Amino acid sequence: MRLDTVRLPWNSIGLLAVLLALVLLFSVLSNYFFSALTFRTLLNQIPALTVIAVGMTYVLLIAGIDLSVGSVMALCAAVAGVLLAQFGWSLWLAVPAAMLTGLACGALNGYISARWRISSFVVTLGMLEIARGGAYLVTDSQTQYVGNAVGIFGATLPGLGVSISLIIALLVVLAAQFVLVKTVFGRYMVAIGTNEEAVRLSGINPIRYKIMVFVLAGLLTGLGGVFQLGYLQSADPNAGLGLELSAIAAVVIGGTSLSGGRGSVINSFLGVLIIAVMQTGLAQLGVSEPSKRIITGVVIVAAVVFDVYREKFSFINAGKKLS
Amino acid sequence: MRLDTVRLPWNSIGLLAVLLALVLLFSVLSNYFFSALTFRTLLNQIPALTVIAVGMTYVLLIAGIDLSVGSVMALCAAVAGVLLAQFGWSLWLAVPAAMLTGLACGALNGYISARWRISSFVVTLGMLEIARGGAYLVTDSQTQYVGNAVGIFGATLPGLGVSISLIIALLVVLAAQFVLVKTVFGRYMVAIGTNEEAVRLSGINPIRYKIMVFVLAGLLTGLGGVFQLGYLQSADPNAGLGLELSAIAAVVIGGTSLSGGRGSVINSFLGVLIIAVMQTGLAQLGVSEPSKRIITGVVIVAAVVFDVYREKFSFINAGKKLS
Amino acid sequence: LLATLVACDRQEGEITITPYEAPEKPRVALITKSLANEFFISMAAGAEAHQSANADRYELVVNGIKNESDVAQQVNLVEQMMSASMDIIVVAPADSKSLLPVVKRAVDQGITVVNIDNKFDSELLSQMKLNIPFVGPDNREGAKVVGEYLAQYLQRGDQVAIVGGVPGAFNAQQRQAGFEDAMQAAGMNVVSKQSADWEQTKAAVVASALLSEHPNLKALLCANDSMALGAVAAVRQAGRTGAVQVVGFDNISAANRLIQDGELLATADQHGDQLAVFGIEYALQIFDTGAIPADRKTPVDLITSGQL
Amino acid sequence: MEKTNPLLSIRGLNKQFTVAVLQDLDLQCYAGEVHALMGSNGAGKSTLCNIISGVLTANSGDMEFDGRPHAPESLLEAEAAGIYMVMQELNLFPTLSVAENLFFKQLGVVRGENTPQKTPMSGLLVDHGALREQSYELLARVGLNNIDPAMPVSELGLGQQQLLEIARVLHYPLRLLILDEPTAALTDPQIELLFEQINMLRERGCSVVYISHRMDEIRRVADRVSVLRDGRCVATQPVTDIDVDSLIHLMAGEGAATERSLADSAKRNRHTVMRVEHLAREGVFRDVSFEIRAGEILGIGGLIGSGRTEVMRCLFGADKADSGCLRFARDNFDQRHIHDCPQNAIANGVGLVVEDRKAQGLLLRAPVADNIVLGQERRISSALCVLSSAREAELAEPYVTLLNIKYDSQQQAVGQLSGGNQQKVLIARWLSMELPILLFDEPTRGVDARTKQAIHRVLRDLVAAGNAVVMVSSETQELLTLSDRLIVMSNGRIAAEISAEEATQERILRASFRYYNDVGTSGARIDAT
Ligand SMILES: Nc1ncnc2c1ncn2[C@@H]1O[C@H](COP(=O)(O)OP(=O)(O)OP(=O)(O)O)[C@@H](O)[C@H]1O
Ligand SMILES: Nc1ncnc2c1ncn2[C@@H]1O[C@H](COP(=O)(O)OP(=O)(O)OP(=O)(O)O)[C@@H](O)[C@H]1O
Ligand SMILES: [Mg+2]
Numbered sequence A, B: 001m002r003l004d005t006v007r008l009p010w011n012s013i014g015l016l017a018v019l020l021a022l023v024l025l026f027s028v029l030s031n032y033f034f035s036a037l038t039f040r041t042l043l044n045q046i047p048a049l050t051v052i053a054v055g056m057t058y059v060l061l062i063a064g065i066d067l068s069v070g071s072v073m074a075l076c077a078a079v080a081g082v083l084l085a086q087f088g089w090s091l092w093l094a095v096p097a098a099m100l101t102g103l104a105c106g107a108l109n110g111y112i113s114a115r116w117r118i119s120s121f122v123v124t125l126g127m128l129e130i131a132r133g134g135a136y137l138v139t140d141s142q143t144q145y146v147g148n149a150v151g152i153f154g155a156t157l158p159g160l161g162v163s164i165s166l167i168i169a170l171l172v173v174l175a176a177q178f179v180l181v182k183t184v185f186g187r188y189m190v191a192i193g194t195n196e197e198a199v200r201l202s203g204i205n206p207i208r209y210k211i212m213v214f215v216l217a218g219l220l221t222g223l224g225g226v227f228q229l230g231y232l233q234s235a236d237p238n239a240g241l242g243l244e245l246s247a248i249a250a251v252v253i254g255g256t257s258l259s260g261g262r263g264s265v266i267n268s269f270l271g272v273l274i275i276a277v278m279q280t281g282l283a284q285l286g287v288s289e290p291s292k293r294i295i296t297g298v299v300i301v302a303a304v305v306f307d308v309y310r311e312k313f314s315f316i317n318a319g320k321k322l323s
Numbered sequence C: 001l002l003a004t005l006v007a008c009d010r011q012e013g014e015i016t017i018t019p020y021e022a023p024e025k026p027r028v029a030l031i032t033k034s035l036a037n038e039f040f041i042s043m044a045a046g047a048e049a050h051q052s053a054n055a056d057r058y059e060l061v062v063n064g065i066k067n068e069s070d071v072a073q074q075v076n077l078v079e080q081m082m083s084a085s086m087d088i089i090v091v092a093p094a095d096s097k098s099l100l101p102v103v104k105r106a107v108d109q110g111i112t113v114v115n116i117d118n119k120f121d122s123e124l125l126s127q128m129k130l131n132i133p134f135v136g137p138d139n140r141e142g143a144k145v146v147g148e149y150l151a152q153y154l155q156r157g158d159q160v161a162i163v164g165g166v167p168g169a170f171n172a173q174q175r176q177a178g179f180e181d182a183m184q185a186a187g188m189n190v191v192s193k194q195s196a197d198w199e200q201t202k203a204a205v206v207a208s209a210l211l212s213e214h215p216n217l218k219a220l221l222c223a224n225d226s227m228a229l230g231a232v233a234a235v236r237q238a239g240r241t242g243a244v245q246v247v248g249f250d251n252i253s254a255a256n257r258l259i260q261d262g263e264l265l266a267t268a269d270q271h272g273d274q275l276a277v278f279g280i281e282y283a284l285q286i287f288d289t290g291a292i293p294a295d296r297k298t299p300v301d302l303i304t305s306g307q308l
Numbered sequence D: 001m002e003k004t005n006p007l008l009s010i011r012g013l014n015k016q017f018t019v020a021v022l023q024d025l026d027l028q029c030y031a032g033e034v035h036a037l038m039g040s041n042g043a044g045k046s047t048l049c050n051i052i053s054g055v056l057t058a059n060s061g062d063m064e065f066d067g068r069p070h071a072p073e074s075l076l077e078a079e080a081a082g083i084y085m086v087m088q089e090l091n092l093f094p095t096l097s098v099a100e101n102l103f104f105k106q107l108g109v110v111r112g113e114n115t116p117q118k119t120p121m122s123g124l125l126v127d128h129g130a131l132r133e134q135s136y137e138l139l140a141r142v143g144l145n146n147i148d149p150a151m152p153v154s155e156l157g158l159g160q161q162q163l164l165e166i167a168r169v170l171h172y173p174l175r176l177l178i179l180d181e182p183t184a185a186l187t188d189p190q191i192e193l194l195f196e197q198i199n200m201l202r203e204r205g206c207s208v209v210y211i212s213h214r215m216d217e218i219r220r221v222a223d224r225v226s227v228l229r230d231g232r233c234v235a236t237q238p239v240t241d242i243d244v245d246s247l248i249h250l251m252a253g254e255g256a257a258t259e260r261s262l263a264d265s266a267k268r269n270r271h272t273v274m275r276v277e278h279l280a281r282e283g284v285f286r287d288v289s290f291e292i293r294a295g296e297i298l299g300i301g302g303l304i305g306s307g308r309t310e311v312m313r314c315l316f317g318a319d320k321a322d323s324g325c326l327r328f329a330r331d332n333f334d335q336r337h338i339h340d341c342p343q344n345a346i347a348n349g350v351g352l353v354v355e356d357r358k359a360q361g362l363l364l365r366a367p368v369a370d371n372i373v374l375g376q377e378r379r380i381s382s383a384l385c386v387l388s389s390a391r392e393a394e395l396a397e398p399y400v401t402l403l404n405i406k407y408d409s410q411q412q413a414v415g416q417l418s419g420g421n422q423q424k425v426l427i428a429r430w431l432s433m434e435l436p437i438l439l440f441d442e443p444t445r446g447v448d449a450r451t452k453q454a455i456h457r458v459l460r461d462l463v464a465a466g467n468a469v470v471m472v473s474s475e476t477q478e479l480l481t482l483s484d485r486l487i488v489m490s491n492g493r494i495a496a497e498i499s500a501e502e503a504t505q506e507r508i509l510r511a512s513f514r515y516y517n518d519v520g521t522s523g524a525r526i527d528a529t
């Protein structure tokens, strides 16, 4: 199945190159990095960030932004955590509840920003504060320990050694990429991102789709919260501080344009991998905190510069013609 | 002097209304809020945020964004702090050094984003990490206590009871607004934010001006760092976490468009005041942390909604025709 | 992607031998909280000093998390240290509950784990049938000591306020509780308890507000020194230096200076450097003998202008 | 056709923006007729069409379509009745493929033969294969056979995008088709194609409302023409019994001369001021050499995508040429110049009025004056770079009056002006720079007859004053009337240089096709004309 229908400067070679380069580098520098074990642990850490990055990709595609993912994730995890730990709900009630919470936050973000035409930056900035407050409220600022109740998400599959969460996350990535390039909804997102007015003029109501995108993003954030809960077996109301920046970083490294209309879910996933590999590698090397920060910063910029320059020609062109 | 060159939804009445509403509210709710003391302390807290918001306004005007302000401010304060506390430099050498540091960071942000055409979001996201790392390096991750060496910035003027920093900050605001609406540079910033290609094709080099804007922003961030140092008499390498969001929030509340080409420094200042009043008010009421977060979030959104709807007509128009 | 995994499995044969053949020296991983925090810096420094002094006995890798509350990242660190097949993990958990599951996994994998600085939730430990020795101070006790010292400078019924750390953070709650114990015991009137997220600037804002809201406030108790610095600045701005006492916690160098200048009344020192060293010594002991020693409380010293 | 009851009839239509734009306007359009709308810029043509097709709603007045009252709230409503419009501005999605743009409204509906019509997902899934297949036929109808439906629209030239816009509506069950200046971006062969399509529609009894500023087209394709002036319909007549002069009178109100060949006989000495030598840009044009002379208008003709715009951009330094160079008289041609940015070009006295005013020319949110002085702020500011409103006015006013630019208020954003007035603002900017060499890329695109004459006169005055003017135009008539010398580009190369005397429509077209290997199909079409 050919996933890219339109030749655009976001085919994945450049990113894969960067990723491999990093893996090689760390394999050379640390004798313990290049092992199945390392990759498994690495992969089991990313499900939450992955699904959230998927949602973020959609949001950026319609030229929006979502700063609230971090605290919304914390809130959703908190809700599930409290329901499990204190009200003794079963997993199959608590998880939907958490995802509904995410959905609600997303719906609010979408409704206010799309319907009232308020910049999503502001709306989600507000939600960032509100959801954090909510997380404190529901948990009464106490970390909620749920233990094995959510174990199944963290549980690793025999043979593969990767968690169920990861499998789900990967399925989400594929599904999302499919939706993006092969469904009407996906194409509308791209259209809205580049020329919302024209969409309106073709008798399609962009507002409805924009709200749907934010709802979807909220839902995925909720799912991320559940994964987080499964991974940590406890819900910390302070979780996900600054997650919005990591998520956006991953997506933008993946070549999705912040001005909308251009992006790919697969590449966002590669972006997530790049960030995860870097974190793990630096940790295994025991690099000092300052150097960690500096290296991280440099890699983020370098990755994008590299990607852009590999595509320079078509990039500039696009720039010229689309402006 | 005609400050608005174009009728746009950012004249200041709406913001003033919101500000007054908040002041009234808190004055009613707390018996000590409406006092000279409160306002003085409040005003002495904002110089850093104010000058940084000014820089941010310029950056948003040219359709850029600067996420690095928080850590760059920390870095600049740290540099000054170390030079004063450990190398015993005089204030008049340490302060320029700090501001040069800010300038350098800004120059790097501007050069890479403008010259290499990398989204400033990515570049400054990288700088956010790098500068933080730098701050840890120079301070060896230790809060630097400088004591009265920088007292003069914090020192309050007899009679007025407001600090020198505040006076400087206010002058910066006025100067910046003047530059924006009355000078060639300001005109170019708006033009670049509106249609960079058109600017280029009328024989102006937008890149030069974009770099200048980031340099200016960096310089102001450095100044903010100095103010911070003067106020706290110590430099914490962890200072300014999440400052970028508060700064952007203030500017956006002030009605500056995130897509560039529209904005006002004065209103950004009003945005800063709104945020400061809210923080102080809530703290004085001793509101619980969760409620604080929630109220803050609601007010951010509400302020913008209110401002937009006061101007609904001209807003929609702008939206419809100019999109 | 699964392909890569399978590939790894195939390679597993040749590649992952290295970690599994036991290295001659035990490899120790020290996992702290934010290595941007002076307290944990000195902890790491102490550990490294000790290692270089005993280079023949063990290897050391130190890792910290980005910000105090990033539990997830700390869990990642533990896992990464497991996959880097460490023999010993000495951890200062960012949360007393959230880290237990992964720690259990580490223990099951045969890694020796020692808990420092911030004690794991004891009932959870027993529930998990884990026996992990704890080396560290009692934050609550330390805060209590500071509070009691402050009380000597106040009259019964004086108004005091507490500036707390990130809500939900274990040591934040412990220290706040300690302060409250002391203040109640001395019959002080705690007019407000607010969080300032461990941050200097936020503390300054909160403190200023408290000062103008409570004109006859007598003292500010801050859950760490960064916030104490902010509070001191606020007091200075309000021109109430001397009239309002400020106490902190951690004894970072800057706070030390303030105590000398008399702007800060007292703080507490938990000897971070020794903390890690004790932890490592303990761990090596267990690693060699297999015997699990009892918990060990490290001293929390009151720091006042007196001692300096 | 029998003129019984009209398909569309409009009575007493009123539309108010900041000012009254349409004032009790009456109009009848019969089934199977091509009804031309003419009127100067800002007369209200686009507004009228927007109301008929449901983009805007009138303040008062009533419309009847096919006997039933017609007051569409939205485009969809109008389209349900069979009314479709191709707008004056492009409404494409740059990052979507050509095929997706063509079938944007039926993305989910278009299915291939093999794919089952009724699946639970039908209407939700996009069948890219089917889209692709069905695109070819539509593209062929507007002569875009050679482009790949999977290519993103952003890579098409402006003209090609315009054709795409037209192709989009052709496959609907049309009853009334509104074309708002469809030919503005088209060259003659494409226009021929368009007319074929229009005639086919007419045969099918579908009527067409056709907005254009070009008399010759109207004559050839329209049955009747209505003239709008200041929002009123001042006349409706069969094209056969109306002549250019009276049309212009109707549009203008007061008298205005018709346009006769302006190529001035007085041959003053035309010395070369600039020489283009072997200029080339990878994949767009190559080995382009010619001379630009003071005191003459050099016209450049060719088909869409022949590379004219790209050449202009390189002369001006908007893009950098890969090889070749420019030489100037000022240093008697011994320096090799290469413009790698517009500043250099301007320093060498070369200016460019761009082809795409909205995307590359104007600050749509800024008022007229700001747009005119853009690039010369230094001239209107004091030593400290402080702007002076007085000096700004001083610099802008003369050109506002010269081109009589129509706007409602000092502060009105240029984005709210009518297409033609926007073009004038852009030209005013470059006139005010007073450069010896001016390049115009489609200077009269979307400009009404009177304004067109005004602009032509401006170009004439420029050369009369000893400046050099280069004009890219896709309108052969314009090239013929205006140029002193003609260059024709074909497929990125110069195909011919023709003097004003021996220039004919025929020769220009032949030259335009010289370097296209697929002359076969389209070539035949040309011989037909
Ligand atoms: N949204 C709007 N707000 C304010 N004025 C408008 C708006 N749209 C159009 N106008 C004004 O209405 C008048 C008619 O515009 P319209 O586009 O219909 O003219 P036109 O006949 O199409 O001109 P052209 O031939 O240049 O396209 C112009 O003066 C224009 O300034
Ligand atoms: N940014 C771009 N990307 C890809 N192809 C382009 C781009 N710009 C122009 N072209 C192609 O280069 C060729 C020359 O385009 P150009 O616009 O110069 O033609 P033109 O003669 O000016 O015709 P037009 O009337 O469309 O301006 C065309 O085939 C066009 O499609
Ligand atoms: Mg029009």
Ligand SMILES: [Mg+2]
Pocket (backbone or CB within 6 Å): D308, D309, D310, D355, D441, D472
């Ligand atoms: Mg062209």
